[in-house]
Amino acid sequence: MTDNIYQELILELARNPLNKSTPASFDNRLKAENRVCGDNLTFFISWSKSGAASEVAWDGDGCALSVSSASLFSEYLKGKTKSEIKKIKPAQILKLLKMKKLNPSRTRCALLPLESVQSL
Amino acid sequence: MVKYNMKQTIKKQFPIFKNQPNLIYLDNAATTQICAPSLNALTDYYLKYRANVHRGVYNIAEKATTAFENARISAAKFLNSEQNEIIFTSGSTAGLNFLASSLTPRLSHRENVVITKLEHHSNLVPWQQAAKHYGFELRFIDVTSDFRIDLESAKKLIDQNTKIVSFAMVSNVLGSIAPAREIISLAKNVKALTIVDAAQAAAHLPIDVKKLNCDFLVLSGHKVYGPNGIGILYGKKELLSESVEPISFGGEMVSEVTVAGATWATVPHRFEAGTPNIAGAIGLGAALEFIGKIGWKKIANHEKNLTKYALQKLSPLVKIFGPSLPTERAGVIAFTIPGIHPHDIADIINTKKIAARAGLHCAEPLHREFRLPGSVRISLGIYNNEKDIDALVSALKTAKKIFKV
Numbered sequence: 001m002t003d004n005i006y007q008e009l010i011l012e013l014a015r016n017p018l019n020k021s022t023p024a025s026f027d028n029r030l031k032a033e034n035r036v037c038g039d040n041l042t043f044f045i046s047w048s049k050s051g052a053a054s055e056v057a058w059d060g061d062g063c064a065l066s067v068s069s070a071s072l073f074s075e076y077l078k079g080k081t082k083s084e085i086k087k088i089k090p091a092q093i094l095k096l097l098k099m100k101k102l103n104p105s106r107t108r109c110a111l112l113p114l115e116s117v118q119s120l
Numbered sequence: 121m122v123k124y125n126m127k128q129t130i131k132k133q134f135p136i137f138k139n140q141p142n143l144i145y146l147d148n149a150a151t152t153q154i155c156a157p158s159l160n161a162l163t164d165y166y167l168k169y170r171a172n173v174h175r176g177v178y179n180i181a182e183k184a185t186t187a188f189e190n191a192r193i194s195a196a197k198f199l200n201s202e203q204n205e206i207i208f209t210s211g212s213t214a215g216l217n218f219l220a221s222s223l224t225p226r227l228s229h230r231e232n233v234v235i236t237k238l239e240h241h242s243n244l245v246p247w248q249q250a251a252k253h254y255g256f257e258l259r260f261i262d263v264t265s266d267f268r269i270d271l272e273s274a275k276k277l278i279d280q281n282t283k284i285v286s287f288a289m290v291s292n293v294l295g296s297i298a299p300a301r302e303i304i305s306l307a308k309n310v311k312a313l314t315i316v317d318a319a320q321a322a323a324h325l326p327i328d329v330k331k332l333n334c335d336f337l338v339l340s341g342h343k344v345y346g347p348n349g350i351g352i353l354y355g356k357k358e359l360l361s362e363s364v365e366p367i368s369f370g371g372e373m374v375s376e377v378t379v380a381g382a383t384w385a386t387v388p389h390r391f392e393a394g395t396p397n398i399a400g401a402i403g404l405g406a407a408l409e410f411i412g413k414i415g416w417k418k419i420a421n422h423e424k425n426l427t428k429y430a431l432q433k434l435s436p437l438v439k440i441f442g443p444s445l446p447t448e449r450a451g452v453i454a455f456t457i458p459g460i461h462p463h464d465i466a467d468i469i470n471t472k473k474i475a476a477r478a479g480l481h482c483a484e485p486l487h488r489e490f491r492l493p494g495s496v497r498i499s500l501g502i503y504n505n506e507k508d509i510d511a512l513v514s515a516l517k518t519a520k521k522i523f524k525v
Contacts, residue, residue: 005467006522014464014523037463037479038487038494061493063461064523109463 005065005106009098013068018075020067022059032116034108039066043074043116051081058113065097065109072096073113085117124414126422131503133410134345135159144474144508148343149292149320149452149481149499154403155345157410161187162347162403172395174372188398191405192388195352198408199337200328202357207388208401211351212319213242215338216286218353218391219315220246222367223284227256233284234277234312236261236269236298237489238291241482243317247286261287261303263489267294267442271302278306286315290324293481293497294442295427295452297325304334313359319343323501324423324450326416329354341400345502346407350400353391360387368393419502426500427451430509437516441495451500454481457516459525462494468522469515476512 026044033040039062046055056074076096077085090107093114094100102110124130131137136145136153145153171181173188189203196203209215224233224247233247237260251258259282262273269287278285285307289298300316307314315336318327322339329337336359341350355364366373366384373393375383384390411419428446430453435444438455457465466478476498480487487494498512 006464011523014461035480035484038484038492039461039463061461063463063467065464067461106467 005099005102007098010064010068013071014064017067018071019057020059020071021057023055023057026055026057028120030116030119032112032118034066034112036105036108037063039063039109039112041066041070041112041116043070043077043113045077045117045120047082052079053077053081053085058116062112063109065106066112069093069097069110070113077117082120085120088114088117090114124418126414126418126502130414131505133157134503137503140473142473144472144511146474146476146498146500146504146508146512148323148501148504149497150477151342151348152323152345152501153503154342154347155407155410158346158403158407161406162399165399165402170399173398174389184398187402187405188396191401194405194408194412198327198412199352199354200330201354204387205329205354205357205360207353207355207360207391208396208404209338209351209353210349210397211340211342212317212338213340215336215351215353216242216315216317217246218367219286219336219338220250222364223313224250224254224256227254227283229255229257231281231283232257232259232277232279233286234259234261234274234282234307235285236287237263238269238294238296238483238486239286239288240292240317240319241484242319243286243288243315244485256283260485263294263296263486266444267291267296268448269296269298269303271299271306274303274306278310278312280310282307282310282312284313284315286317288317288319289321289327290318290450290452291442291483291486292320292452293454293483293486293495295449295454295499296443297321297448297450300332300334304332308333320450320452323411324419326420335359341404341407344404344407345410347400347403350397350404352404355388357387360391364391366390366393370394372396414502422502423451423500426504426506426509427453429506430498430500430512433509433513434516437513437520438496441490441492451504452497453499454495454497456492456495457520457523457525460519460523462496464523465496465516465519468519469512472511472515472518474508474512474515 030043041060048054169180169183171184262270337354370393462478
């Protein structure tokens with residue numbers, strides 16, 4: 001069985017996403033798109049002198065799942081270095097979303113934020 | 121002869137509903153379910169007389185050839201064309217790609233091809249690619265704010281340098297029915313070739329290529345209650361014989377072959393290189409006969425009434441993209457609910473066994489034109505009924521409750 005997606009956590013973040021903005025300045029701009037449903041996400045990351053992500057924001061259009069995933073992921077990235085970010089596995093995203101299993105098409109939505117930072 | 125009742129007996133002709141009794145299938149614009157006569161014809165060929173066509177003299181080869189050519193006759197009857205004007209393809213996309221590749225190499229940078237802004241990618245990208253190769257201009261007829269093809273725009277864009285006009289008879293997103301005869305007559309005035317993409321129309325509106333007076337027309341088997349991987353390209357006999365060159369070569373399509381070269385077989389076989397999709401063609405022929413047996417009057421009435429019912433029931437709940445009058449549209453209805461992403465809507469209604477599509481529906485430029493990130497689309501078929509719409513309405517209400525909108 002796959003998880004019920006529409007739990008309170010997801011619905012709340014879909015209504016009130018975290019870190020959703022296009023900042024005036026940033027070091028990296030990272031895009032990901034899902035052409036099937038038209039979703040697009042852009043992550044903006046600024047780095048501190050020590051090499052950790054100091055500011056993380058994202059912007060774009062997406063379903064409740066990709067928006068809440070982007071919200072939680074942006075929080076999770078804060079304080080992490082580039083090499084730490086590159087090592088993040090899909091399972092971590094599901095953990096952030098408090099989910100165990102999703103069907104393939106929704107997995108794509110949940111992992112869209114992770115896809116965007118692959119180009120880092 | 122079987123008399124099909126649209127409300128009761130028709131659904132029994134679709135084996136999928138025996139295996140999926142609770143399925144509410146509202147994605148007929150993507151693919152329709154296969155009807156029993158088509159499935160039976162297809163399996164009969166595989167089980168009883170599988171052989172190649174136009175080659176063997178033995179009994180089952182003769183039988184296969186006859187069945188394959190009978191399917192061509194069924195297709196010709198369906199479109200009111202001649203038998204040798206029907207070419208079997210793998211689907212509408214293949215037909216459009218063939219035309220874009222075959223008709224454009226002689227076009228110059230001064231000449232243009234006209235399509236519309238609501239085309240499916242299959243009637244857009246082949247022309248874009250050909251334009252890149254040969255340098256002709258690609259023009260786009262506007263869509264009005266009330267989701268119709270803008271004939272004024274067509275009048276401005278189709279000029280003396282227009283060589284081809286290609287358009288969808290029914291939009292796969294908006295459901296709008298194109299003013300086909302008007303567009304074709306504008307094209308004829310400047311001696312441009314006309315291509316009708318009937319993929320979305322063929323199962324829902326009667327098509328008469330003689331009345332339409334189009335030069336070419338394409339359709340897909342899997343959208344007319346037939347099998348996958350088969351389609352039809354109709355072309356006017358004189359054009360197929362004199363103006364169109366084959367672009368795929370091999371067996372079946374040749375007349376005489378020497379080490380120095382080859383001559384082509386007669387039309388339509390010169391456009392069917394290699395072993396064709398024999399089972400697919402036979403299955404498609406049976407599906408077209410099935411539609412013919414039900415009769416257009418019944419189909420059109422049923423779908424028009426159901427579309428009207430769906431528009432009435434959905435209007436208070438959702439924002440519909442497409443003509444509001446059921447007379448100007450087919451049963452394809454795209455919509456959004458402000459505050460819920462289309463993908464979430466499709467996912468929630470899926471929990472009630474309702475199959476609908478969310479996304480860009482292979483028509484990205486159209487979504488850009490109306491500044492939509494995506495939409496949900498339902499599309500009706502002959503087996504749908506008012507109960508299906510009621511179930512959809514109830515599921516959409518659930519979605520709105522979950523999202524508190």
